[in-house]
Amino acid sequence: MENPARRASTPPTAATRKLWPGALALLAVPVLLLIVGPHLPAYPLRILDMILLYAILGLGLNIIVGYAGLLDLGYVAFYAIGAYSWALLASGQFDIHLPFALVLLIGASLAGIAGILLGIPVLRLRGDYLAIVTLGFGEIIRVLMNNLDGVTNGPQGIARIDEAHLFGWTLSTPDDFLYLLVAMLAVVFLFVWRIQESALGTALSAVREDQDAARGCGINTTRVKLVAFAFSAFIGGACGVVFAAMQRFVSPESFTFWESLVIVLVIVVGGLGNPFGALLGATLLILLPELLRAYADYRLLFYGMALVIIILARPRGLIARQFGPSWLMRRLGGGKC
Amino acid sequence: MLRFDHVTKRFGELAAIDDVTFEVKPGIITAVIGPNGAGKSTLVNMAAGSYGVTSGRILIGDTELQKLPKHRIAHAGLSRTYQNIRLFDGMSVVKNLEVALVPPKAGSLIANTFGLSGRAAAEERRARCHAVLERLGLAAYAERQAGSLAYGQQKLVELARAIVAEPRVLLLDEPAAGLNHGETEQLKQHILALRAPGLAMVLIEHDMKLIMSISDTIVVMNRGRVLAHGTAGEIRSNTEVQEAYLGQPGAIKDIEAAARGRRNRVRIREGEGLTWHQP
Numbered sequence: 197m198e199n200p201a202r203r204a205s206t207p208p209t210a211a212t213r214k215l216w217p218g219a220l221a222l223l224a225v226p227v228l229l230l231i232v233g234p235h236l237p238a239y240p241l242r243i244l245d246m247i248l249l250y251a252i253l254g255l256g257l258n259i260i261v262g263y264a265g266l267l268d269l270g271y272v273a274f275y276a277i278g279a280y281s282w283a284l285l286a287s288g289q290f291d292i293h294l295p296f297a298l299v300l301l302i303g304a305s306l307a308g309i310a311g312i313l314l315g316i317p318v319l320r321l322r323g324d325y326l327a328i329v330t331l332g333f334g335e336i337i338r339v340l341m342n343n344l345d346g347v348t349n350g351p352q353g354i355a356r357i358d359e360a361h362l363f364g365w366t367l368s369t370p371d372d373f374l375y376l377l378v379a380m381l382a383v384v385f386l387f388v389w390r391i392q393e394s395a396l397g398t399a400l401s402a403v404r405e406d407q408d409a410a411r412g413c414g415i416n417t418t419r420v421k422l423v424a425f426a427f428s429a430f431i432g433g434a435c436g437v438v439f440a441a442m443q444r445f446v447s448p449e450s451f452t453f454w455e456s457l458v459i460v461l462v463i464v465v466g467g468l469g470n471p472f473g474a475l476l477g478a479t480l481l482i483l484l485p486e487l488l489r490a491y492a493d494y495r496l497l498f499y500g501m502a503l504v505i506i507i508l509a510r511p512r513g514l515i516a517r518q519f520g521p522s523w524l525m526r527r528l529g530g531g532k533c
Numbered sequence: 534m535l536r537f538d539h540v541t542k543r544f545g546e547l548a549a550i551d552d553v554t555f556e557v558k559p560g561i562i563t564a565v566i567g568p569n570g571a572g573k574s575t576l577v578n579m580a581a582g583s584y585g586v587t588s589g590r591i592l593i594g595d596t597e598l599q600k601l602p603k604h605r606i607a608h609a610g611l612s613r614t615y616q617n618i619r620l621f622d623g624m625s626v627v628k629n630l631e632v633a634l635v636p637p638k639a640g641s642l643i644a645n646t647f648g649l650s651g652r653a654a655a656e657e658r659r660a661r662c663h664a665v666l667e668r669l670g671l672a673a674y675a676e677r678q679a680g681s682l683a684y685g686q687q688k689l690v691e692l693a694r695a696i697v698a699e700p701r702v703l704l705l706d707e708p709a710a711g712l713n714h715g716e717t718e719q720l721k722q723h724i725l726a727l728r729a730p731g732l733a734m735v736l737i738e739h740d741m742k743l744i745m746s747i748s749d750t751i752v753v754m755n756r757g758r759v760l761a762h763g764t765a766g767e768i769r770s771n772t773e774v775q776e777a778y779l780g781q782p783g784a785i786k787d788i789e790a791a792a793r794g795r796r797n798r799v800r801i802r803e804g805e806g807l808t809w810h811q812p
Contacts, residue, residue, distance in 0.1 A: 387646075394646045395635045395655065398624075402632040405621035412581060412619075413633040413694065416605030424638055427646075515622070 218525030221409055223473075226378050233374045241370040245442065248377035249435055254462035254474030255381075255388045262469030262517075263462065264424045265404030266319075267327040271459050272332025272421055274429040276309055276451035278303035278346060278436020280341060282408025283446040286358040289349065296360040296367070300437045307433025308426045314426040319418055322407070334456050342448040359442040373442050380438065385519060389521050391427065400424055401494045455495030463504050467513030470520045477514070480506075534559040534733035535580065535611070535702045542575055542757075549575045551757040557702065559733045562724065573737045574616060576754075577684055577704045583714050593702055600633060610701035614691045621774040622680025626671060628663035629679050633681045633698040635684045641764035662808035665697045685716040686750045692723065702733045705734055716734075721747055750757070 213431045233244060253275065260268045280305030285294045290523040294302075295446050307381065318329045341348045360367040367373060399420040402410035440446050458481060466477025484502060506514065535557040550572045553678040555559065557563045565573045567654070578584045580591050582603035582679060591598040596609045612633070621629050636642060645651040666672050669689050674682060679690055695703055708716045709723070712744045717740065725747055727734065738744050744765075751768045753761040 355711075390648060391646050395631070395651070395658075396646050398628055398631045399642070401624050401628065402621050402635075405623055406619055408583070408603075409615070409619040409621065410632060410690045411603040412583075412607060413611060413631065413635075414637065414698065415602050415635055416602075416604045416637060416639075419639050420642065423642060517667045 210316070213526065213529040214353050215525065215529060217528035219526055220520075221522060221524060226382055229378050230375070230387065233378075234371045238370060241374065243482060243486055244379055245370055245373050247478050248374070248381055249439060249442075250459065250462055250482055251378070251433050251478035252384050252473045253432060253459045254274040254466065254478050255471055256386050256428050256435065257459050258430040258469060258471070259388060259391060259400075259431075259464050259472055262463055262473075263392065263400040263404065264421055266424075267460075267487070268330045268428075268457050269327045269460065270330035270332070270337075271428075271432055272451045272453070272456040273314075273334040273337035274311060274432030275342060275436040275450075276337050276454045277307040278433035278438075279305055279440040279446045279450070280354075280436075281433070282360075282440035283354040283357050284347070286360070286441075287354055288356045289354050293358055296362050296437075296441060300331070300434055302435040303437040304430045307436065308430035310433075311425040311429025312422055313478060314429075315422045318458065319425070324341040331453065332457070334451075334453060335465050338448050338451045341451070346525065348448075351448060353445060353449070355445045357444040359444070367441060376438065380434070385471055385521075387427075387431075392469075392471075393522060396420060396423060412501045446522065461503065461530070463513075465503065465513060467515035467517060467519075470513065470515050472520060472524075473513050473515045480514075534593060535735070536590075536592045537576070537580075537594060538590040540576075540579065540591060541587045541777050542572075542579060543587045548757050550579070550656070552634055553754075553757070554589075554641055555733050555759055555762055557655055557733045558750075560728065560730045561749035562728060562734045562747055563735045564593055564738060564751045565754060566739075566741075566744060566750035566751060567760070570728070571754040572757040573754055574706060575746050575757075577613060577706050577737060580606075580611060580702075580704060604637075605702075607633070607698070611703035611704065612695040612698060612700040612702070614688075614706055615696050616706045616710065618684075618687050618691055620679040620687055622678070624679060626682070627659070627662050627666065627675040627692075628695045629690060630665060630694050631648075631658060633694050634658040635656055643734070644734060662693075662697055665693045668726075669693050670719075677807070685712050688712060688716075688720070689723070692720075692725070696727065701731060702735070704735045706737050707739065708736070709743050717743060737809065 220521070227433075229244070229248075233241060238246065257268065257271045259270075260266050282299050284290060285292050285299050285302065286296070287293075301367070314330070315331050318326060318333075321329060342351055364374070365372070367376060391400075399415045402413065403417050403420060407417055415496050439450075445448075462477035462481050463474050464477070465473075465480060466475065467473025470500055476516070485495060485499055489499065534565065537553050537555055539555045540550055541548060553572070553576065557662055565576065575584065579586050580598060582601065586599045589599075593611060595698050597611060598606050598611065601609060613625070613689065621632065624632075639719070641651060645655065663672065663675060666675050668690065671686065671689055671693060674686060674690075679687065685758055687709075690732070692708065696703075705724070709720055712720060721743060724734070724736070736744065736748060747763060749764065750764055753768060753771075761768055761773060763771065
């Protein structure tokens with residue numbers, strides 16, 4: 197047919213827009229962390245590591261919850277799969293001692309596959325139903341780890357996990373992990389930002405906004421959701437491997453429903469669908485309980501109250517969806533938007 | 534181009550569509566009219582894959598749409614607008630259009646995400662969206678959030694989203710519902726401008742003035758059946774149609790009242806009801 201739509205008219209590209217101010221602003225955070233981090237005493241440094249880990253988890257979960265709008269309450273399952281991968285493949289448990297880089301890949305891939313396997317039956321569900329099934333999945337994985345005594349050592353967990361070595365570099369102190377986590381955060385951040393800006397992100401947003409209309413526009417909703425699940429689970433798995441290498445001990449206790457909830461809160465408080473939100477959310481949610489440590493008895497009360505206040509005051513999270521990295525680049529880059 | 538071949542749709546005992554056969558030809562505008570409950574929207578929803586068919590076939594060329602999952606129907610070249618606007622409210626206008634151009638293959642989606650391929654294709658998709666927006670006079674709103682636009686503009690964005698993938702069949706489900714006089718006139722010009730040799734357009738509308746002025750052919754439906762099929766002139770002089778409901782002065786009022794009732798969500802112009810007299 198005649199194709200008048202293709203009569204070229206160029207979109208308003210940002211020819212006049214500069215990239216470097218935005219790029220510098222984005223680089224500032226990791227650079228700052230790398231400069232300041234190693235000078236911190238051990239305890240704050242360990243907290244910083246946990247913040248980074250939860251930020252990465254938040255970025256990963258955001259693909260499903262923030263971009264596709266599917267509430268996943270069992271994200272910790274993927275984290276657990278990654279953690280147990282390292283615990284089983286690099287410890288005295290079976291006397292297997294694989295290199296860290298390989299297990300990082302294996303653990304993340306296993307989690308990704310688990311994501312797809314979980315996704316195939318449940319992605320027809322939406323809303324509350326999906327939340328309940330994913331919650332169940334999280335619990336199943338935990339209970340499995342708890343009861344597979346012969347493999348996972350049951351509730352006692354697996355200790356004496358190997359020290360991680362990455363290309364000749366030993367990862368043992370909190371500073372070592374700081375470098376690793378900052379690098380991971382950078383990679384994952386760029387990746388999820390890329391998803392948001394790519395055709396996949398467009399498809400996921402459409403699924404979130406109106407699934408039926410998205411299908412009417414030719415989006416294979418099941419397929420894009422599966423891809424999202426796989427990516428998200430992959431990131432969760434990678435975090436699990438790092439967690440196990442950091443703690444050098446895993447037990448089912450680390451993977452309760454509470455953990456899933458914290459990760460969901462990280463992105464809800466920070467701002468659903470916004471990569472910056474995950475960073476801010478993780479900072480708050482990990483830092484707050486530590487700051488409240490002095491009031492041990494009332495800690496959870498204050499924590500809960502703080503969350504309720506944040507959600508009431510900022511229902512879309514601390515940083516709303518549209519103020520993401522692309523917005524920052526446009527804002528700082530000048531030129532026409 | 535789009536062919537309904539002995540299509541029947543039952544909801545329980547009720548036959549919403551009863552053995553309907555007709556063809557929508559490319560290059561022209563086919564209006565489907567009839568009182569509420571005649572089955573017009575059911576027909577659109579079946580063609581678009583929202584409802585299954587009880588029996589019969591719906592074809593584009595040799596492709597049997599009723600056998601395809603909903604998203605494949607879009608790829609077969611059919612797109613639609615909705616009676617009640619269904620935009621992706623939280624997304625920008627241009628992103629709304631881009632949804633219709635998302636590559637279907639998971640492989641290319643993943644490759645595109647990693648930035649491995651498709652950069653030029655993505656640019657081209659974007660350019661196509663902007664070209665369509667320009668055509669419908671929406672260029673200024675490209676980066677606005679779709680949900681924040683005025684009602685009439687949202688209707689146009691929906692039209693833009695429906696045509697950006699260059700469909701072979703375009704189903705317009707009450708595009709003028711809730712539009713004011715000027716907006717309807719503008720819409721009419723856009724629809725007329727869309728007429729192209731490769732595009733079959735189906736227009737479901739209650740605005741008889743609009744229908745009579747732009748339709749090349751009209752299908753009249755009543756109680757799930759095709760009552761008549763012909764040009765505006767033929768339909769107006771068709772005694773069967775007149776006898777069925779048009780000839781009775783009361784009937785037209787009934788249609789009008791029903792049309793108002795179902796549009797309680799949208800605006801309808803006062804004092805400008807349905808009429809069979811050409812302007």
